Amino acid sequence: MKKTFKLQDLDCANCAAKMEAAIKKLDGVKSATVSFMTQKMTIEADDAEFDAIVKRAAECIKKVEPDCTVILK
């Protein structure tokens, strides 16, 4: 499954790159991009674990930029 999430208060381009690198390293993530320009994160991961992976990705984001939140639709 592949899904895109909006990110709020993603203020720094280098942080976006760090987030992307961290999320890519998570188990079960096939591909991930964090776009500073569009303030969006796209994750492709196994269906079964998808929600758990998104949660872990959100933790990665918090770790790099604590003010940045993932908007889970």
Add this chain to the structure above:
Amino acid sequence: MSRKQRKMLCRIIVAAVVWAAGFLLKHIFNTEERFGTEGIILLVIFTASYLIIGWDILWKAIRNIAHGQVFDENFLMAIASIGAMIVGEYDEGCAVILLYQIGELFQSVAVGRSRKSISDMMDINPEYANLEVEGEAVRTDPNEVAAGDIIVIKPGERIPLDGEIISGSSALNTAALTGESALRDVTVGDEVISGCINTDGLLRVKVSRPYSDSTVAKILELVENSSENKAKTENFITRFARVYTPVVVIGAVLLAVVPPLFTGDWAAWIYKALTFLVVSCPCALVISVPLSYFGGIGGASKCGIMVKGANYLEALSNAQTYVFDKTGTLTKGSFSVSEIHPANGVTESALLEMCAGAESGSNHPIALSIVDAAKQRGIVPAAENAREIAGFGVTAEVGGKEVSVGNIRFMRKLGAECAEAESTGTVVHCAADGGYAGYIVISDEIKDGAKSAIAGLKKLGAAKTVMLTGDRKATGEAVAAAVGIDECHTELLPDGKVALVEKLYSEKPEKSTLVFVGDGMNDAPALARADVGIAMGALGSGAAIEAADIVLMNDNIENLPAAVKIARKTHAIVMQNIIFAITVKVLIMALTTVGIGNMWAAVFADVGVAIIAILNAMRAMRIKRAQ
């Protein structure tokens, strides 16, 4: 400016005023004594300014270090500025953080602006559809309208769904999709495309596909996903940034510790090390690359060129081999009369009148094109007793004459003297009352601008232009020669096209890319195989939008060199920024090490370079429209 940004601007102004007061006092006092009354006053003033502008950076630095983010920019900035204060350079330490914040504010305003201008441009999403229910128009979510439903579009409204007009006529503004400013006239029976704006008449439209398959939905999906495809340069820079910061920080630590072990001059070397920390932030680089591509993609879409990702724009900038499909790409894909050759004693219009009359009852594309050509010259085709003679042509009475129109065998059968016509299109001969009257050539028209587009590509350094077609050799070669294509392969089957693209792939100059341009109808495999697949005239063709990497929404092939120019310009901006930022930073570090540079120079290398790089990146968005 958002509220957050305005608040930051206020903080910057207040802190700057306090800082200026401190700076003035410092020069009035002109004291070296740090712990006298005057020294303490300066410390208090600069600390106040520092806290006004930098408290959030200190807070983020502490919080991020707790999360194990050692090479966090806030942390590094905090160390550099506090370090400078401790060494006694109050004004510099405070200025570092002040300028850093100014740079950040500038960056966020600039990025916000380019984001907004691009999202405005892409504001094609219809908010509602007027669904006709029992004779009345009801506002409905476009998602809930099904194919076959009737919708009403009032003047000034955006067309919410693709469909066919069943009543009314109007002029459509397609600028949001195609970049063309000319209005498109439509009337009953015409297809309308979602995303266009209905300018004057009231239209009733029968919806042809649901919203999820509509042109607007396809384009929005394309735009949404374009940020996923990052350019190689961008990936390189983020990898570079990951190495750059630790290396500079380690350099700073070594600089602070190693030389003073020999010279003993601790304060001077620590100051140099702090200067290193100021330039350790890779932000200018990391922000300017995606910002440039984002701007380039946005600027391209203004011209009706949709790019599916920065990687394709990057690949296009290196293109040297261009492969074209013929029909629908270089030619219009519709037949028209290209030559009229009357026999001695017959006028052009008389010949056309006879042919058009005889063919007026037929629905064959060739017959239609002859009738069209006649109508364009004000001739009303009319005939009586038209009979088709299978395998030969048509015979009819036109203006009292017995007219026969058909192939050369037909002429020979009738005993009309005629020669084999030398031509690249389809030849239609005509005889009147048994005597030869001449022939008409019907061919696929070459698109306006095809020739200048090819010339434009060659001027941009195209090493090879190739045309592929399933058509006859003579026809294909004539088109290739007319538009100035170097190499031409004819009589190809669809899989033959892919095989040829494969072959051209192995022949292309090293490090360059191969572009395939088609109409997306039956060349999807070739579009997919090329480095960059470009679909032409994709307005209304969802299939083409899906198959290609770059989509030219309108039918103007001159947008192709325009797209290459945009790609080149964007790439040039990216390279300028990378080289400029790295050079300045390395230079400042070198100067600092030998003792010429200072913290002011370092702040310029960080904030100044970022601002210049961002301004440069925003140039990518400004594109002159190709006409």
